[in-house]
Amino acid sequence: MSWRAEFLRNLFIFIYLLLSFTVNALEWPVEKIILTATFGESRQDHFHTGIDLGGGEQTIFPISPGEVVFAYEKRSDYSSLPVALGNFVVLQHQEGIRSIYCHLKDDTLKRSLTEFNLQDPLGTVGDSGHSHGKHLHLSLIDSEMKTIINPLLVLPPLTDRQAPVIRRLFMKGEGDLVDLREGDEIKTGEVHILAEIYDLRGDVSFIWKLAPYKILLYVNGQEVNQVSFNFLQAEEGRLVLSDTRDSYRELYVSDWIYKLGRLDLTPGETHMQVFARDFAGNVSQHEYFFQVKN
Amino acid sequence: MQKKKNPGKLPLITFLVLISYFFLFPYPLGTELHLNPVWAKELVAGDFSGESENQPFTWVKTGNFFGYFNLSGDFYYVGRIFFDVALSNFGFVNFAKITENLVFIDNKGRFLFSFESYGYPVLTDQGERILTVNTDLCGIRELNREGELLWQKEFPTPITALSLKEDYLLIGLLEGRFELLDREGLLEFEFTPTGSRIETILGVAQMQGRLAVISGIDRQQLSVFEQKDQSFAPVFSRNLGTDFRREVMIDFSEDGRYLIFEGSNEVSVLDMNNRSSYSLLTSGRLKNFSTANEILITLSEVGGTTIFQISGLPNQLLYSELISTEDVFLRQIDEHLFLAINGHLVRIDVLEG
Numbered sequence: 001m002s003w004r005a006e007f008l009r010n011l012f013i014f015i016y017l018l019l020s021f022t023v024n025a026l027e028w029p030v031e032k033i034i035l036t037a038t039f040g041e042s043r044q045d046h047f048h049t050g051i052d053l054g055g056g057e058q059t060i061f062p063i064s065p066g067e068v069v070f071a072y073e074k075r076s077d078y079s080s081l082p083v084a085l086g087n088f089v090v091l092q093h094q095e096g097i098r099s100i101y102c103h104l105k106d107d108t109l110k111r112s113l114t115e116f117n118l119q120d121p122l123g124t125v126g127d128s129g130h131s132h133g134k135h136l137h138l139s140l141i142d143s144e145m146k147t148i149i150n151p152l153l154v155l156p157p158l159t160d161r162q163a164p165v166i167r168r169l170f171m172k173g174e175g176d177l178v179d180l181r182e183g184d185e186i187k188t189g190e191v192h193i194l195a196e197i198y199d200l201r202g203d204v205s206f207i208w209k210l211a212p213y214k215i216l217l218y219v220n221g222q223e224v225n226q227v228s229f230n231f232l233q234a235e236e237g238r239l240v241l242s243d244t245r246d247s248y249r250e251l252y253v254s255d256w257i258y259k260l261g262r263l264d265l266t267p268g269e270t271h272m273q274v275f276a277r278d279f280a281g282n283v284s285q286h287e288y289f290f291q292v293k294n
Numbered sequence: 295m296q297k298k299k300n301p302g303k304l305p306l307i308t309f310l311v312l313i314s315y316f317f318l319f320p321y322p323l324g325t326e327l328h329l330n331p332v333w334a335k336e337l338v339a340g341d342f343s344g345e346s347e348n349q350p351f352t353w354v355k356t357g358n359f360f361g362y363f364n365l366s367g368d369f370y371y372v373g374r375i376f377f378d379v380a381l382s383n384f385g386f387v388n389f390a391k392i393t394e395n396l397v398f399i400d401n402k403g404r405f406l407f408s409f410e411s412y413g414y415p416v417l418t419d420q421g422e423r424i425l426t427v428n429t430d431l432c433g434i435r436e437l438n439r440e441g442e443l444l445w446q447k448e449f450p451t452p453i454t455a456l457s458l459k460e461d462y463l464l465i466g467l468l469e470g471r472f473e474l475l476d477r478e479g480l481l482e483f484e485f486t487p488t489g490s491r492i493e494t495i496l497g498v499a500q501m502q503g504r505l506a507v508i509s510g511i512d513r514q515q516l517s518v519f520e521q522k523d524q525s526f527a528p529v530f531s532r533n534l535g536t537d538f539r540r541e542v543m544i545d546f547s548e549d550g551r552y553l554i555f556e557g558s559n560e561v562s563v564l565d566m567n568n569r570s571s572y573s574l575l576t577s578g579r580l581k582n583f584s585t586a587n588e589i590l591i592t593l594s595e596v597g598g599t600t601i602f603q604i605s606g607l608p609n610q611l612l613y614s615e616l617i618s619t620e621d622v623f624l625r626q627i628d629e630h631l632f633l634a635i636n637g638h639l640v641r642i643d644v645l646e647g
Contacts, residue, residue: 044394044412046448049430068539069494069511070454070468077540078581080498081456082378082414084429090452090468092492098468100452114539130391130414130429139430143469143493146450148432232450237479239432239448 026155027118029101029138030058030125034203035158036135038279039150040229040241041211042255047232047239047248048211050100050139051151053125060122060136063099063155066091068114074128075106085137086129089122096144102137103128147242148232152213152279160280162202164212169274169288170194170257180272184290188267193217193224193260194253199278209256210278217260218273225261227251265292327604327612332641333367337634341403342369351401353381356623356634360386362401365630367641371403378414384421389414396426398439409441418458423477425458434465436479445479455498455541464505466495472507474500474526483526487517497542501550504566508534508542508555516555516564530569534562547585552607554590556580561592563608572609577601584626589644591631595620602633604644 030053037052071089072079087104105126113120127134140149152158169180172192195217198209215227231242238247251258260274273287337359349364360379361372373379377391385400396415398406413426413435425436431453435446447465455466462482463475470493474483483505486493490510497508503521508514514537518530536542536558544555546566553564561580563572578596585591590605600622604613623634631642 043429046428046430046433049432067492067511069492070496071540078543079541081416081427081431081453082380083431084414084427085431085452098451114537130393132392137430141451141468143451146469148450234448234450237447237481239450 026063027061028155029053029060029063029099029122030055030136032056032058033158035201035210036208038199038211038213038229039152040232042248042252044255045248047241049148049232049239050102050137053136053138054134056125056134057105058125058136060101060104060125061118062091062116062120062122063138063140063151064091064093064097065115065117066093066099068092068116069098071109071111073104073107073109073111084130086131087123087126088129091116091122092143096142097149098141098143100137100139100141102139103131103135105134146233148239150213150229150231153230158280160202160278160282162200162278163282163284164197164199164276164278166274166276166284166286167196167198167256169272169286170196180288180290182288182290184288186265186270186290186292188265188292188294190262190264192262193272194257195260195274196257197274197276198256199276212276213279214275214277215258215260216273216275216277218275219263220271224263227258227260267292267294326646328645329604329613330643330645332630332643334638334640335363335367335369337361337372337637337639339372339374340369341371350627351383352625352627352632353383353386353401354623354625354632354634354639355379355381356639357621357637359637360388361639363639365627365641367639370401371399373403380415380417382417382419382421384417387415387417396424396441407439409437411437411441416456416458418460420460422460423458425463427453427456434463447473447475447479454495457498457500457545459500462500464498464500466498466507466509468494470494470509472498472505472509474505483519485517485519485526485528487515487531489513489515496538496540497544497555499544499546499553499555501546504546504550506544506546506553506555508538508544511537511539514538516553518553518564518566530564532571543580543583545583547588547590547607549588552585554583554585559594561590563590565608570608574603574605574609574611576603581620581622582624584624586626586628589629591624591626591644593622593624 032055034054036054041048069090069092073087085102087109088102090100104123108124125136140151170177171180199212201208217225228243232239240247276284351364353362362370376388380387385398387396396411397408400406413428416425433448436444451467451469454468457464466472471486472495476482487509491512495509499506505519507517514534516532519526520529542556555562561574576594578594581595582593588607590607592603594601598620600617602615605611625632629644633640
């Protein structure tokens with residue numbers, strides 16, 4: 001598929017989602033909104049396919065009226081596979097959109113209803129399954145377009161004044177990984193650009209890292225790469241980011257270090273810019289001037 | 295002189311003909327079962343040395359305990375479950391809620407090997423295949439005993455059901471599609487059953503070139519596929535009339551003749567030879583079932599108690615008993631039945647005669 005077709009496809013998905021949810025605006029599933037993990041973050045060997053909401057034991061409500069498609073509770077339901085999502089429930093909304101609410105507290109999943117309105121509690125936030133603490137993992141799936149949607153694209157906006165952090169830039173050529181510093185002299189040839197980037201939670205005094213929404217790499221004023229955490233889709237048996245087609249292994253070196261692109265360095269002064277943007281629109285920028293020599 | 299008729303001759307002949315008929319064409323009056331309790335043992339954590347090591351052995355998983363034992367009731371190992379345990383004849387992985395390493399222990403509690411892994415493990419019965427399911431259920435991968443990745447597959451939707459055998463892996467997905475993967479993780483067959491208002495996969499089973507899938511909401515249906523030449527073709531489909539919104543138990547009987555699956559307070563049995571359907575009332579929600587030698591054992595739950603039933607396949611209820619706890623483990627090896635109840639393991643032999 002050409003980049004133009006790909007762009008149009010993603011634009012179509014975005015407009016389709018926007019229209020779907022403008023008719024029935026979505027609500028946050030909990031009252032106290034504390035975003036503790038974002039879509040697309042590294043989970044050691046795969047992308048984080050939703051968002052995490054902390055805030056302790058809160059009542060969970062549907063993000064939009066919906067119908068139960070699937071539910072699992074450890075104490076009562078059979079499962080043919082180990083369920084790291086803990087107790088969870090899947091609701092079907094309009095236009096094939098499905099929301100998944102995970103890690104519910106034991107015995108709180110409401111099974112008496114199959115149709116849920118906005119005010120009907122689904123259960124209570126817990127830490128069942130693969131969970132470090134009490135939180136709600138929320139995923140959104142478009143079962144018709146076969147994509148996993150970043151919930152922050154369609155949920156009401158959050159206030160955030162903290163810009164992402166671009167901590168370090170690395171370059172990897174034939175040798176070891178080298179920290180890129182202003183005024184460095186670099187040899188010509190093919191290099192990979194890597195960056196340590198993270199967003200920060202603004203509501204805590206300690207460092208709690210989140211994934212940014214977008215990362216852009218410019219070289220000499222030209223955009224080289226743009227990583228956007230919008231959608232994940234399956235391609236040849238792997239989940240890839242819808243814009244760049246990067247799989248987990250193609251994007252992540254480790255939890256907060258991203259592979260931003262490959263460059264063929266030619267002699268002369270090179271101006272490299274990296275931008276990181278979060279969902280609230282806060283932007284960080286880092287730029288480097290370095291000499292490329294034979 | 296007229297010969298006098300013998301009035302007793304006719305009834306005698308009739309009687310002899312009838313007797314001969316029953317001998318010549320005997321009619322089965324039904325299976326008669328003898329339940330023979332053999333032993334009962336308490337489950338206590340520890341390392342043991344099962345003495346009759348040549349005997350078949352199996353495992354038990356009940357409450358917070360799991361263990362390996364042989365037919366004589368000699369325990370090889372009994373351990374406490376950390377968060378969950380993946381069991382196989384080869385050994386087990388007792389894993390924590392947050393797992394970064396999978397540690398494989400043999401059935402006597404001896405260390406085998408370990409490697410870094412983040413998903414939750416799934417093993418085949420013999421332990422020849424090691425798979426891990428991603429923590430978001432959107433991926434599955436197979437690893438060798440060194441922890442090296444053999445293949446992996448990711449999906450844009452969680453896995454809702456799977457059936458793992460030595461050669462094939464059948465995966466049901468929330469989006470309503472199922473995939474059959476071969477030993478190398480390559481796609482052998484995929485299908486999306488249609489005809490339901492909401493599409494999803496609720497149960498999968500496979501055996502010897504046959505696949506069975508329960509799918510959909512608002513027309514919940516059973517579809518059966520059979521291997522023909524190099525592919526699979528649908529051979530049977532039926533509207534179930536149920537409204538499950540969770541995983542449904544479904545499996546083939548040991549010999550592959552019957553397909554057994556959960557219904558609403560019943561177990562449904564489909565005879566694969568003639569596609570006849572039968573049902574067995576369970577009076578509660580099905581919790582477990584097993585089959586061997588044309589005998590179906592079911593456990594169903596009703597209000598904190600368990601109903602234990604033995605039936606002759608396809609639908610002849612032979613025995614029913616109420617057990618006053620809902621945590622009952624069931625495992626069957628041929629005619630030997632193992633039940634774990636309240637921290638005790640019991641062997642009962644089901645004998646026909």
